[in-house]
Amino acid sequence: MSEFKVSETVNSKLKTVDWNNLRFGVYFSDHVFITKYKDGKWDEGNIVPYGSMPMEPGLCTLHYGQTIFEGLKAFRAVNGGANIFRPDKNAHRLNNSAAMVCIPPYDEDKLVSAMKQLVKVDKQWIPQHKGQSLYLRPVMFGSSNFLGVTASSEYMLIVMTSPVASYYAEGLNPIKILVETERVRAVTGGLGMAKTAGNYAASLLAGQKAHQKGYSQVLWIDGVNRKYVDEVGAMNIMFVINDELITPSLDRGAILAGVTRDSVLTLGREFGMKVTERDITLLEVLDAHKNGVLQEVFGTGTAAVISPVGMLHHSGKDYEINGMKIGPVAQKFYDTITGMQYGEIPDTRAWIQHIDF
Ligand SMILES: Cc1ncc(COP(=O)(O)O)c(C=O)c1O
Known part of the structure; x- marks a missing residue:
């Protein structure tokens, strides 16, 4: 050292x-x-x-x-x-x-x-x-x-x-998110995967408007096809549909490769869940909601670890998720990751770097 x-x-x-x-x-x-x-x-x-x-x-x-x-x-x-x-x-x-x-x-x-x-x-x-x-x-x-x-x-x-x-005033209570259909954050071939200032500048106006309407953050839709879900302002996004954990893949090069995202995917596989990284359209998410199989939505990021999404707003309609309550999957990831972080749960994956004093 x-x-x-x-x-x-x-x-x-x-x-x-x-x-x-x-x-x-x-x-x-x-x-x-x-x-x-x-x-x-x-x-x-x-x-x-x-x-x-x-x-x-x-x-x-x-x-x-x-x-x-x-x-x-x-x-x-x-x-x-x-x-x-x-x-x-x-x-x-x-x-x-x-x-x-x-x-x-x-x-x-x-x-x-x-x-x-x-x-x-x-x-x-x-x-x-x-x-x-x-x-x-x-x-x-x-x-x-x-x-x-x-x-x-x-x-x-x-x-x-x-x-x-906590980053969000809501803490672990579910947040409300506005689906942003007008502006885009990143495009394939752009800087979406870089944690660079311009990406955050590009998000400010949409974020401000969402705040004014009572939403914590926006859900970005991809800038090329205008149909795939990308990520949230400062978080990656995960969906539990029919007991499957689904998150947008990194392949389009438009989202940040979150450390929490990687940790959740690794843990999900260890927990025996079906875990899938793939393109997912907003339509598929809303259809899953309509069919009653959208069990949970949550964001992952360093700031809040897991941030349950209790409501998605899109085109004048509110879509409530899991009765505005944190779901069991989100809770389990939150408990496991925070348990490791505070040293309450043994770290078996060499994720923790300990500092003695
Ligand atoms: C745009 C964006 N996406 C995703 C994340 C989540 O990344 P991580 O889990 O590494 O904090 C962040 C936060 O850093 C972010 O700013």
Whole structure:
């Protein structure tokens, strides 16, 4: 495990945190990991106090959006220390996203080591209660100053952390989702598989409109055929139809390869469920609802792990799912994954990276 140099803060903000009202992404912990890329290589990387950074108006990323990020969590383990859930997957996905927007890769093992050391340095920032966690946000962006559509020659990779509660105000209560039929998020051959800022910018207007109508997020329909289900704003989507777990496949290249998605599919197979990754049309989902065989719908993502969908709204009609209650399949995945994350259930798949302190 690499050991990065640490400059400790002399001005901790720990006392400013309202631990009973954490919400999501409001507080930033005292330290960040920073490494810079220049002259064709990444520097040694340091852990330094969180703070403002000098920036010029010509910062290329502001203009051309050459930026990618990740999101993962560290949990206070019941028997001491902390657990990070599958950080190797996030480090790998970061490099996949990097390749799609011409950002040079960063050594994945080194990034995992940096994240573990950062969590240890800010261990007091890991919340105490189940359902809460320390969110890790690596962000990587072009840091040269110039105008012109070309890749930056310099980059920064920063990992910040933030103590968080549930992403959705609803917690594990089912959310209502609006099927977006006008706008699209991604197309085959585009950047849908990259965790890059532009995808989230593209989702803002539809998300805002959905919020105004009382829905938590939108369900994206594919941008080419305008009929296949893609994903939700910040989650992959799963359907239980006739006891089969079905989720859109990654093959069209339009959705994010979620770490939670992969974990749920793996567990589903282990539980003996029929698990299928394939294109699924919205029509098929609505037909399954009509025929009474749409048992459950839920989103999967780091922020909420499992987020049951209690209602889909499409073309002026509400489709209620499982009586607006969490279903047994969603509950079992939630219990299993969160059990592993907090160290209550043994990790038999090497998904947990433990940090001793
Ligand atoms: C667009 C999008 N899809 C899916 C996901 C779920 O991915 P993961 O399970 O790795 O958090 C996220 C969250 O990161 C997301 O932003």
